[in-house]
């Protein structure tokens with residue numbers, strides 16, 4: 001698949017990296033939700049209306065928390081309508097690397113931006129496994145997102161629970177590759193999602209997440225991007241409290257289908273201590 005990626009994807013991303021979001025967004029706590037393919041359009045509208053009703057709860061949090069939701073492509077117009085004026089951002093679960101052309105079935109980052117999207121997920125484990133996504137395609141998609149002014153939500157994580165050393169190594173390979181598509185000072189979110197904890201009964205153990213998240217944070221600093229690290233994989237109420245200080249937020253799946261859970265998570269994230277700023281680069 002690599003041969004169809006534009007050769008200049010990385011250098012173009014470097015040149016145009018100034019298109020990313022405002023610096024003050026760099027370290028605000030953040031909670032994201034991907035609906036994957038769980039809901040049809042009517043159910044998505046109902047869920048989006050429930051999320052919009054969290055507006056009051058969001059405004060009352062002791063500190064601001066960014067909230068974004070990623071429904072399926074056909075629901076982006078519903079997100080635009082139902083989330084207008086709520087402060088809840090939205091985006092997509094995938095994007096193509098090309099701006100336009102003969103790419104049947106694909107959606108460009110520019111089109112997502114036109115649809116009001118602010119975030120776009122790239123490299124989720126399910127896309128890597130079922131649709132053949134590689135580190136190279138994820139890098140190209142990351143670059144396309146940044147060039148269009150979107151914040152890429154770069155998903156990375158080891159496939160099997162074979163210990164911390166392998167988890168760090170496998171995750172950093174994916175993160176470094178994706179960041180190759182984003183220029184310095186780009187705004188990104190890395191969602192650390194150990195594949196074995198996705199769709200599971202429990203999130204990964206806190207010590208495991210803390211160690212890998214810390215390695216990811218160092219990697220983001222070394223690349224000079226403005227990055228936040230969130231944890232995903234059976235995340236829900238109670239997860240952030242065990243991770244506070246090591247991640248900037250959570251990336252939720254099934255457990256956000258009930259928006260009472262989502263509200264609970266937002267309150268936990270707002271109440272917990274936000275990690276200290278990144279150390280200055282030498």
Ligand SMILES: O=C(CO)COP(=O)(O)O
Pocket residue numbers: 034124193197198199200232233234235251252253254255
């Ligand atoms: O993959 C995930 C979010 O993108 C996590 O999904 P679950 O929380 O349903 O395991």
